[in-house]
Amino acid sequence: MNKEEKFDFVIVGGGPNGVTLAAYLSKCGASVCVLEERPEAGGGCENTEPIAGVRINPHAMFLYGGAAPGFDQLELWRYGFRGQPNRLGDLTEDVGRGCPTTSGNYPISDIDQMGYAKVSGLLGQPPFIRELLRATFWCPPHPPEVEVTAHNIPYMQVYKKHQPDVWSEELLEMDMFDLMDEYLDTEPFKVQQAVISWYSGAAGHWKGVAIPAWMCNVALVIYSRMTVPRGGMHDYFHAVMRCAVAHGTVVRTCCKVEEIMINDGVAVGVRMADTATCGEKKIWAKKAVISGVDVRQTFNKLVGPQHVDRGLLQKVNDISLKGGSIYVSHILSREPLKVKDKFPGMVGGCYPMDHRDIYYDHVADVDGRKGNPSIPPERAMWLSTPYERFDWSDPQVSRPEGHIMSPIYHLVPPPEYHVDGPDAMNKWKDGMWDYVVKSMSEVYTNLNSDNVIAHWANSPYDSTFRNTGLIGGTWCGTRHCDDQWGERRPIPELARYRTPIDGLYLCNQTACHPGGLFLMAIPYNLMHIMIEDGLVEPGEWWYPSPWYIPEQGKNPAKRQ
């Protein structure tokens, strides 16, 4: 090991955001070192094979970021990126089946379809869905001197331009249900959209973020066509990491960072934990240290309270993690799970979508009461994804026998808010398994002990250990509510990825707009800021967001 190690940029945490940023920075010609404490980089983009020939998805499964500039800016195709769109036909079939409710599949009306299409930007000439997605996610928050209004919020600008009748000042007051009450017609369809968004980290009941929540749904279902990356989310991550490595990024696993070193208020490098496999204990950053680690750990542990004022630290610690902690089950069965006759054609999805009261009951249970589930299992909401929907040439089960249902999601309280303590759900795993079986048996007829070969579960508590970026055991780390979104994510003081410490930037879903889902959005947005600060100069391949507003006195991140 070199005695003195210096890189332009040191990135703490080899999750999707940190590594995507490494790809951007090294493509600009900078020297970059990524330090990851787990045996494998990738963060929440992970897959594992707990018994031979059965691959499961502990976290994410779907590609949401199809509209990301990263696909062409980083040329992920060159590094082996391959997708596999839902092979059971496109949306037409899903729409034709209707929404599963306790009384069976409930039909979707023409008004639903037209309303959905209109808000999603599909009815413009030409359709402006991609613009709408990019405006929502792929643009850094406006600088603090700019007053944010219904006229300059990027997605509002897009509506104004392409579908002016959707634009209104009130849109910014709405939650998704309000929006859907205006444009849609069928209650189960509305509930289904809200649930998809909630599982995607942007709940349907949060006021003021109706469009961002809506766009999470659209990003998955329409724009990315329910694509599962070939080889799972981890192999999508591989394409990004390989882009970074090909451009010279040094990625080190099992190298835990103990401290971000601060010298006179400037981040100058990192100190490794004694357990790290690399010998050199300090790695210096010539230009900046970037924390790809969750926002709380960044300030409380890595930077240390001595370098942060008490007021800011309190705000960081108050950032809410509520709003999407998921208990994930995986079931290997002998026979494929069969649906009851009243759900013709159903191959997974969310259930039961009868009425928003069921949805609100879950809000009360998960984020209000904050205990083990008290909703009777027959009314419990869940989402399931049988892998057989996808490309047969990338089988998730390669054992001679078996069918996998993975992941299956149930929303539960975040561990640190659980009224019976953070490990309460873990102590109740057997009980939760019964609950999962009972709730799913409302739809599936053969989820019984004869049919189940094996099952696994990762609770939110497990997630916080396995993957420190998934604080609260949520997909997205911190709540994407109006108080923690856009110019206010995670708190206004940190909204443009800069920190009170010079040379320290944030690049993690918990800390940055627009949050989770591996959209390659945070690194793209952060690039604007790093260009503003004169840290990198990208080549011809770079283009900024059309809605980006440069900060006064900084170097604008426009194409040179």
Place this chain on the structure above:
Amino acid sequence: MVMEDLLGKTFDEFPMQTDWDAIIIGAGPNGLMTGAYLAKAGARVAVIERRYEIGGGLATEEVLFPCYYSNIHAIYHMMVDYMPAVQDFDLDRHAITWIKPNLQTGMVFEDGSSLLMTRMVEDTVDSMHKFSHKDAVAYGRLIRHWNKMMSDILGPATYLPPVASVDLMVALQRTEIGRELLEVNERSPYDLITSHFENEKIRALLLYSACMWGLDPNETGVGLFVPLLLTRAMSKAYCHGGSHKLAGALAREILRNGGVILEAAQVNKINTQNGNVTGVELWEGRTLNAKVVISSLDPHSTFYDLIGKDKLPKSMDNAFENWLYDKWSYYTLHTVSKEQPKYKCDDPWVNESFMTVFGFENEQDVVAHWKNVMAGKLDKKFGGHATCESFWDEHLVRGPKPAEISFFQMHAPYDIEGGWDKKSGELQEEVLAKWEKVAPNMNRDNIMMTMAETPKDIEIRLPNMRRGGIKHGDYTPMQLGFNRPNIECSSSNTPIGGLYLCGASNYPGGMVTGGPGYIAANKVAEDMGLQKWWKPTPLMDRYLKTYFG
């Protein structure tokens, strides 16, 4: 609604047709090794892996799901001192460090006694004196010779193309140690060990250490493997952070030099035209074109499944009909426990050994277990080895603590009486009972999670380990050295133009030596006219000069 019309193209994917200088099938240690050398030499390399993750046997994965990682296949890296890649690639840069503990193997017996095998000879000798002064003295003398055989001949020869046995015999005559090695080679492992050592426990330790990687104790003509494997047994190293780190480092060398790696990509066919390869076809429909294809798979997969019997030259009609896969495989029980196993024996130092062997009281037990495995059965008198992985590597534990990760592994037949579906569960109980007997804290209160991996599972996870064989083919005189996998396909060559082999079914075989991959890289680089940026190690130079100069 047709999405394509509405949205246009959403994102670009890896093209359906691409051109490469060389395609490597299989991203295990050897495929990655070949790829890393060739990519750095300027070849445009594509490595294709069926699994969703590279590494093959270099797999450190969360099989004890959730939260606990295990080295599910290769864990003991025994050729780190000889592997040229360590220096050639400056693996330090990828934060690769190996831990090579002095205390390599502890063996515990039912009567509470124990034996140690250490990296430093004298500690082993001290331990043997408890049982037999004669054996201890003999070991001290013998192991010096055997270490010399390793460092002068067997070690460096691992990374040089195989030599026809006649030529090798002539060459080895040049030195005294070479002549000694030739004598040793005539004998069976059992014969060698029992003729040098008298104590049954010492015999058991040495015979197991020599044969645990699949040498038949009674096979003659493979005796050189005894010094080879015994000295390797003294040189086991743990890749800190897990075996997979080595795969990751080699992969990054490929990527830094312009190569690409595709996972979740099964090769369905190696395309040929007029007896030359033209590329490969993937199951998903993609085609990669190249004039050079290098396979790290077993011979049946490469020649029968991917090339096709009808495309083989006449001379290879029946080339692999009689190829013997290993007669044994492994049954492994992975565990998570609150405490690490604490062995009840006369020497507490055993608890710090990298590997702990139990279940064998004498050399006859080792042979009896072997015979059972050959006969497709297991009785209660089995034995095997265990390692507490988390003792060496805190990175493996990603869940609530205290938690320790261990495994027990034993030889097992691929086809077992009653079938593995039934036998696996029964065997798990027997293993736990036996483990608890020697390490009383390995009881149900302590053990939180288990995961059994049978020979069938090995084959499912890594299908080219046919019949669960970890070396792609048995070590018999007819399948070793220059004969591996056969004379026509020796030295990475094949009779098909542009097709090369770089896997464990070629010399020098399996076990994460990186040998087949390194040798293939040299051969292909020469044939492609690439400038080699690397040089043989000093030990290899000396060996060449001494025996072939």
